Amino acid sequence: MKYWIETWGCQMNQLDSARLSGNLAGAGMEPAAALEEASLFLLNTCSVREKAEAKVFARLGELKAWKHRRPGRRIALCGCIAQQYGEALLKRAPLLDFVFGPGEVDRIARHIALGVAVATHLPDAVDYDPAVVDRSDEVISMVTIMEGCSQGCSFCIVPRVRGRARSRPAGSIEREVRLLLDDGRDDILLLGQVVNAYRDPVSGLGLTGLLERLAGLPGVRNLAFVTSHPALFDPRLPAVMRDHPVLSRYFHMPIQSGSDRILRAMRRGHSREQYLEAAGRLGDTVPGLALSSDFIVGYPGETEADFEETLDLIRRVRFASLYAFAYSPRPGTSAARIADDVPAVEKNRRLNELLRMHDAIQREENGRLAGAVMDAHVVAPGREPGAWVARTRCNRVVHFAAADPAAVRPGAWVRLKITEGLPHSLRADPV
Numbered sequence: 368m369k370y371w372i373e374t375w376g377c378q379m380n381q382l383d384s385a386r387l388s389g390n391l392a393g394a395g396m397e398p399a400a401a402l403e404e405a406s407l408f409l410l411n412t413c414s415v416r417e418k419a420e421a422k423v424f425a426r427l428g429e430l431k432a433w434k435h436r437r438p439g440r441r442i443a444l445c446g447c448i449a450q451q452y453g454e455a456l457l458k459r460a461p462l463l464d465f466v467f468g469p470g471e472v473d474r475i476a477r478h479i480a481l482g483v484a485v486a487t488h489l490p491d492a493v494d495y496d497p498a499v500v501d502r503s504d505e506v507i508s509m510v511t512i513m514e515g516c517s518q519g520c521s522f523c524i525v526p527r528v529r530g531r532a533r534s535r536p537a538g539s540i541e542r543e544v545r546l547l548l549d550d551g552r553d554d555i556l557l558l559g560q561v562v563n564a565y566r567d568p569v570s571g572l573g574l575t576g577l578l579e580r581l582a583g584l585p586g587v588r589n590l591a592f593v594t595s596h597p598a599l600f601d602p603r604l605p606a607v608m609r610d611h612p613v614l615s616r617y618f619h620m621p622i623q624s625g626s627d628r629i630l631r632a633m634r635r636g637h638s639r640e641q642y643l644e645a646a647g648r649l650g651d652t653v654p655g656l657a658l659s660s661d662f663i664v665g666y667p668g669e670t671e672a673d674f675e676e677t678l679d680l681i682r683r684v685r686f687a688s689l690y691a692f693a694y695s696p697r698p699g700t701s702a703a704r705i706a707d708d709v710p711a712v713e714k715n716r717r718l719n720e721l722l723r724m725h726d727a728i729q730r731e732e733n734g735r736l737a738g739a740v741m742d743a744h745v746v747a748p749g750r751e752p753g754a755w756v757a758r759t760r761c762n763r764v765v766h767f768a769a770a771d772p773a774a775v776r777p778g779a780w781v782r783l784k785i786t787e788g789l790p791h792s793l794r795a796d797p798v
């Protein structure tokens with residue numbers, strides 16, 4: 368049987384899809400080269416974005432003709448939406464054959480063989496067999512170190528759909544990283560909803576200790592980790608990043624708002640000042656660090672003054688990149704019970720103003736990199752013949768034309784001289 372996986376959402380979902388693929392392939396199934404060849408369609412969903420549920424039903428509507436074109440075709444809904452709504456989805460969408468939560472990725476083939484239609488158990492422990500991860504399409508190798516979240520931000524559905532924070536044993540993480548390195552994969556991305564909540568269940572080792580341990584492994588070229596929470600910031604981390612050059616120069620630490628009043632309402636567990644202090648320490652200690660963050664504008668009760676504080680924080684930190692969204696309530700979160708009182712038109716105005724302001728900052732920051740020489744990991748061909756797209760070790764996208772096309776392929780490392788800073792990327796020449 369051939370299968371086709373469509374993935375929405377974050378890097379955790381991408382890794383889950385690679386594990387789904389590995390699990391199905393291990394049971395003798397084959398990835399289809401095109402959707403039309405497949406008899407099993409897996410939709411790995413995300414519930415973070417607005418109207419995620421509506422998007423699922425719209426996609427299922429599109430798949431109706433596909434399913435009925437050939438008898439025996441089946442559709443499985445996986446991921447966070449599956450976890451959130453469970454069995455109810457089968458009733459609402461008779462086109463669906465299976466509903467599997469993110470805790471079931473390693474049991475999918477078995478469930479399908481046994482005809483288990485709904486499975487949404489979230490295991491207490493986090494671990495998996497590295498051999499069942501399909502890494503055929505991967506340039507940067509993702510490794511789960513923890514799952515779930517115990518922070519309980521008012522707007523977020525993650526603790527409900529991914530469970531409380533659970534960490535994977537450090538020994539198991541190290542074994543997987545060693546296997547990747549032996550396989551020539553030297554760009555590793557450690558994943559978790561809140562990586563700095565990491566605690567080795569065996570030794571109690573925290574994230575900083577884990578990074579030191581993994582950064583010392585022979586062959587590692589870039590070791591990145593996302594996402595970090597400001598309330599759990601470890602003051603030892605900046606020095607560890609400085610002293611271990613293989614640790615990525617990219618640090619993603621969402622704040623969501625620059626206003627203390629809104630941070631309290633969001634139950635973020637930290638203040639604006641704490642964030643600024645952590646960002647300052649990182650910037651002062653780690654040369655070339657690119658700091659990135661997430662923002663929500665128009666959270667219930669957000670005034671113009673609160674929004675101004677957010678803009679002020681962005682001006683002060685000068686983030687290398689950021690992700691910003693207009694607030695919309697997610698069913699099942701505590702914030703969904705509060706009146707969504709900032710009008711949509713005002714949310715959009717604030718969002719556009721924030722993005723416009725940050726675009727100018729980003730253009731200036733990228734422009735300052737002109738003349739710098741950096742290593743970058745080639746991720747994909749560019750649009751023009753001979754053009755390539757790579758990622759720097761500070762996670763910036765860089766476009767370049769290969770001097771020797773035969774020497775460049777996805778997965779290769781190149782040394783580049785930055786020639787121009789664009790608003791969202793860099794242009795470079797090979798050195």
Ligand code: SF4
Pocket residue numbers: 516517518519520523524525526560561596
């Ligand atoms: S820390 Fe992040 S994942 Fe956890 S509840 Fe808050 S926003 Fe969601």
